[in-house]
Structures are given as C-alpha cells and as structure tokens.
Amino acid sequence: MIKFFEYKKIKFRFINFWNNNWKMGFFIKFSNIKINESSTSINYSQQCFEGIKCFLYNKKKYLKLKKNSFRFQKSNKKILSPIISIFNFIVTINNITYINKNYIPNIKVGYLYIRPLLLGIGGILGVKNSKKFCFLIYCCPVKSVINNKVFIKTCFLKKNIKNLGSFKLGCNYITSIFNDYYNKIKTFDDIIYYENEYFEEASTSNLILFYYKKLVTNLNKNILPGTNKINIIYLCKKKKYNILYKKINFNLINNSKIVITCGTAVFIKNLKSILFKNKIINYKNNFLIEYINFFKS
Structure with a gap:
C-alpha cells in the first residue's frame, strides 16, 4: 500500500x-x-x-x-x-x-x-x-496529494541560515522540524515564515499567489526554488499569466484570490486561510489544480 x-x-x-x-x-x-x-x-x-x-x-x-x-x-x-x-x-x-x-x-x-x-x-x-x-x-x-483545506499561522522566525537557503542542505530544515512539532500541538496545518514585513515561504515550500490574471512569487536568493514552482510558472506562462517576481508583503497576501504552496518534491497545497496578527484571511479553491497535477515533476 x-x-x-x-x-x-x-x-x-x-x-x-x-x-x-x-x-x-x-x-x-x-x-x-x-x-x-x-x-x-x-x-x-x-x-x-x-x-x-x-x-x-x-x-x-x-x-x-x-x-x-x-x-x-x-x-x-x-x-x-x-x-x-x-x-x-x-x-x-x-x-x-x-x-x-x-x-x-x-x-x-x-x-x-x-x-x-x-x-x-x-x-x-x-x-x-x-x-x-x-x-x-x-x-x-x-x-500524490493536493490539499485544499490548509489553515496556516504566520511565524516570526528566520528559517534559513543566511546565504545557505538556496542550497538543499540538511541544516536548513531543523527550523521546520521544530515548527512541525509546534503545529501539531496548536492544530495548525503549516507555518509561513515572516521577516522584515515580508512573507518568505511556508515550511519547506514556495509561496505562489494568484490575482487578476497575475502570478506572484518571491524574489529572494536565499529561498530554494522548487521544481514544482518552476513547472507551475511554465504552465501559467502558457496560460498568458503575467509573472511577477517580487517580495510578498501583507497587501499582496490580503488581496490575492488564490494562494498555493508547492514543495520541491512533495505536493501542492491550496491554502484555505491564513492567520496573521489575529486576522484570518480566506481564499478560494484553486481552479488550476487539475492542470498543475499533471505537471508535477
């Protein structure tokens, strides 16, 4: 099995x-x-x-x-x-x-x-x-799992060691092990790392936001770009989406219609809601899920 x-x-x-x-x-x-x-x-x-x-x-x-x-x-x-x-x-x-x-x-x-x-x-x-x-x-x-019901809490921590985040090294994952334990106690599904007023990534996954025919993803050399993220961007270019690489602030998180996270090798999550500073932000189901599932590599 x-x-x-x-x-x-x-x-x-x-x-x-x-x-x-x-x-x-x-x-x-x-x-x-x-x-x-x-x-x-x-x-x-x-x-x-x-x-x-x-x-x-x-x-x-x-x-x-x-x-x-x-x-x-x-x-x-x-x-x-x-x-x-x-x-x-x-x-x-x-x-x-x-x-x-x-x-x-x-x-x-x-x-x-x-x-x-x-x-x-x-x-x-x-x-x-x-x-x-x-x-x-x-x-x-x-x-293969696509999760459509994810409740995430923001975490005011720095995930990666400076200048090592873009490498797939074991030392970059110890923070995620600690926070995974914390999540299970507090019944959250995942954590988004937040530093200097910008949202970085969710546990070991990349953040991707959709709004008004635009795809927004992080511009940060200290974040490892996953293969799923690369495939999703390729797919959205084919669908004529405008691809934006920029730092993700609260305004983008708050105004996005769809937010997904995609791991380097695991799965794609469609976020249901995010808790940030006692405010819950809700999102729609991802209409691209069926297409993205085929492109997972």
Missing part, C-alpha cells in the same frame, strides 16, 4: 564511497549503513541531498533530472565535497528507477520519490573537511 510521504523500504538502493576518488558503486538490498560517530555529516551537517520524482503516465515513465542534477552539484561545491558528475548522477538515477520499476506508480496514484544523499563520513574530531564521503540513493513510493 502506497502511503503519503512516509519512508518505506523497497528492494534496491545505490551506494558509492569516495576516498581520494569515486569508486564504481553498487546496488544493495540492505538499508542500514555504518557511519563513524565523529563523522562530519553527523557532527557538523556536512551533507546535502535532492528530491526527485518518477511516475508513469499512459504507461510511459517520466523522469526529469536536469534541474536536480545541476542543483546537486551546486550543493556539492557548497559543502566542499567531491563533485558527482552530471553524467554519473543521471545514469545512476536512471539505473535505480529501472531496477525498482515495479514500484513506479501511475501519476494518478502517486510517484516514486528518489533521494540522492551525499554524506561526509570521515572520522574527524575537529571542525574540518571530511576525507571520506558516501553517495547514497534510495527510493520510496508515495501518494
């Missing part, structure tokens, strides 16, 4: 190790790996990852890797890890989807979520660059 975004062990995953150079790598069945207790990934967050989706549509496999492969290389450079070549990245992803092909669902049901992960595994006590690295790829089938 395919579950909403939860881990489920499937048959194969890929693993490779770097010690002065990358080896050939191999596909394995066991899901646990041994890491030194003083490894840089555990102690100093020297790790990066990606989120990729693969699904079937009309019995044909859809897998888009271009943006993810370049972004993964960008994150490799930022954490000072050895680079995974784009060629090896794409070939390995294609191979792992092939040997796990029985787990790839139709887009109407869900998709195969693919997680490439690069870890510093060298045993180092001081704050130094690791001498050993592990490149791991695992997969998990998950459901």
Whole structure:
C-alpha cells in the first residue's frame, strides 16, 4: 500500500564511497549503513541531498533530472565535497528507477520519490573537511496529494541560515522540524515564515499567489526554488499569466484570490486561510489544480 510521504523500504538502493576518488558503486538490498560517530555529516551537517520524482503516465515513465542534477552539484561545491558528475548522477538515477520499476506508480496514484544523499563520513574530531564521503540513493513510493483545506499561522522566525537557503542542505530544515512539532500541538496545518514585513515561504515550500490574471512569487536568493514552482510558472506562462517576481508583503497576501504552496518534491497545497496578527484571511479553491497535477515533476 502506497502511503503519503512516509519512508518505506523497497528492494534496491545505490551506494558509492569516495576516498581520494569515486569508486564504481553498487546496488544493495540492505538499508542500514555504518557511519563513524565523529563523522562530519553527523557532527557538523556536512551533507546535502535532492528530491526527485518518477511516475508513469499512459504507461510511459517520466523522469526529469536536469534541474536536480545541476542543483546537486551546486550543493556539492557548497559543502566542499567531491563533485558527482552530471553524467554519473543521471545514469545512476536512471539505473535505480529501472531496477525498482515495479514500484513506479501511475501519476494518478502517486510517484516514486528518489533521494540522492551525499554524506561526509570521515572520522574527524575537529571542525574540518571530511576525507571520506558516501553517495547514497534510495527510493520510496508515495501518494500524490493536493490539499485544499490548509489553515496556516504566520511565524516570526528566520528559517534559513543566511546565504545557505538556496542550497538543499540538511541544516536548513531543523527550523521546520521544530515548527512541525509546534503545529501539531496548536492544530495548525503549516507555518509561513515572516521577516522584515515580508512573507518568505511556508515550511519547506514556495509561496505562489494568484490575482487578476497575475502570478506572484518571491524574489529572494536565499529561498530554494522548487521544481514544482518552476513547472507551475511554465504552465501559467502558457496560460498568458503575467509573472511577477517580487517580495510578498501583507497587501499582496490580503488581496490575492488564490494562494498555493508547492514543495520541491512533495505536493501542492491550496491554502484555505491564513492567520496573521489575529486576522484570518480566506481564499478560494484553486481552479488550476487539475492542470498543475499533471505537471508535477
């Protein structure tokens, strides 16, 4: 049974190790790996990852890797890890989807979520660059979910570490883990980060606003642009929408007819309402949902 975004062990995953150079790598069945207790990934967050989706549509496999492969290389450079070549990245992803092909669902049901992960595994006590690295790829089938009933509370916190928000690094997600716990206690569905009078993003998702045949999204280099956001913008350009990149203030939030959030690899949420400074702002259902569902990648 395919579950909403939860881990489920499937048959194969890929693993490779770097010690002065990358080896050939191999596909394995066991899901646990041994890491030194003083490894840089555990102690100093020297790790990066990606989120990729693969699904079937009309019995044909859809897998888009271009943006993810370049972004993964960008994150490799930022954490000072050895680079995974784009060629090896794409070939390995294609191979792992092939040997796990029985787990790839139709887009109407869900998709195969693919997680490439690069870890510093060298045993180092001081704050130094690791001498050993592990490149791991695992997969998990998950459901396609579009949520139309989301109640969000604004949060006056800074989510990302300065100048690191545009990289897919583990250290950028610790604030979201804390706030997810807070949300469950307070019965909110999600949180929008708010700083210096501007709304930034919702948890790990990008904000997109619709009003009067216009699409508005954030202009902030410290926010990671998700692949779903890129696809939605492409779709709206085809629909002759005026695309605006600008900082999102309260006036835009208050006057928008539709507000959605889209994760890099998870799902699309149509916001029902936002609570901001004791004011509840309500929104309409998103008439683009059916179109957007097809373009999720």
